[in-house]
């Protein structure tokens with residue numbers, strides 16, 4: 494990688510370069526190219542090197558593509574880099590939950606939320622994950638046409654509502670799910686559109702829809718929290734764990750904090766996991782070898798039974814399918830930080846305020862780390878081969894102090910969903926290329942329609 498040292502990036506007089514990079518327009522810099530197609534823009538930046546200077550409007554930015562630099566950015570978050578403040582859309586929906594909070598407040602919240610998503614707890618959510626998927630599988634039949642995006646979104650929504658809120662009455666779950674969907678869609682639009690550049694006080698129709706959705710979420714979550722507090726008994730959902738969590742002073746989370754964290758976990762985990770599954774089905778449908786290897790593993794490990802938590806560790810190929818899907822289609826496709834005083838990346842001093850960007854999309858498709866990067870090859874993740882992959886060449890869950898809190902939750906959920914459905918069915922996605930659209934998450938650019946094919950009777954395990 495390039496480790497040029499030299500004067501600090503943002504301290505340079507305008508026009509003087511200390512790192513290579515593209516030319517930009519007066520005032521706007523490279524903003525128009527970024528806005529038009531951020532994935533293609535980042536790919537072009539990569540053509541300038543591993544540490545590239547560019548401008549977002551008047552602000553000096555650096556793009557890093559090298560795993561070592563990405564590791565520095567991620568592991569130094571909070572110490573040398575701040576995460577940029579999130580806009581009004583995020584704050585209206587997620588309040589001051591762990592994704593929005595910064596500094597000391599973030600540290601407190603993270604330590605309160607973390608125990609509820611530990612591997613030991615994820616074990617207790619696994620039965621709901623598998624059971625909800627079995628309910629879906631029971632409604633599918635061979636020859637049926639499905640919209641995979643819609644099916645996966647509904648399934649992961651059901652799982653999120655059940656595991657986080659313990660809500661199982663269809664009316665409650667539906668009202669909450671609908672409001673969350675509106676909120677999430679509007680956050681995505683604001684993130685990817687002009688809304689991200691508008692000051693918080695500017696009223697827009699999207700922001701009005703977010704406020705309306707947030708009011709429904711407040712009321713629904715408020716009702717569920719009150720019911721949990723009244724019930725008193727220990728339940729196996731995430732909300733119950735948050736209700737008993739205490740910080741180092743012995744204080745519990747307030748109702749408002751509980752609302753913020755549960756909604757944060759829902760928004761953080763729902764669309765990310767559901768989109769990952771859509772991409773996984775698409776890739777499996779286009780790769781007969783990988784599909785056959787997955788089916789072989791499911792038949793061998795599960796035979797005629799449904800999977801449970803203990804199968805997760807045995808379903809190594811299914812895990813590799815999810816990892817390889819997240820390599821090619823990382824649902825979170827960029828991470829950024831804002832340099833604090835004294836921050837350095839790759840030996841280069843970053844003046845305070847410099848915004849440093851990296852993109853999973855670019856580094857995950859770099860042939861130096863992944864030979865034949867466009868090929869879907871779960872075998873890359875074989876125990877031996879997987880060890881050779883450079884640290885931070887693959888970072889779909891981020892890394893460092895703010896690494897995704899739901900990594901284990903998401904991996905177990907995705908593997909169990911694939912296992913339940915692929916044991917019984919193949920999904921034959923309609924011909925044609927599905928491309929990525931980078932909103933808040935990396936979304937397919939169109940409906941992903943498929944024909945369900947029932948698989949031949951599976952063999953017994955053993």
Ligand code: HEM
Nearest residue numbers: 592761762765766769825889890891895897898899902903
């Ligand atoms: C495939 C699914 C998922 C992907 C790709 C993903 C990715 C990520 C990434 C990249 C970050 C770090 C963002 C940054 O540093 O800017 C993150 C943070 C986070 N994720 Fe996930 N995530 C997934 C699923 C989940 C699930 C299921 C949950 C909850 C159960 C969750 C909860 C969170 C939370 C709370 C944070 C914020 C952590 C903090 O700031 O301390 N995620 N996720």
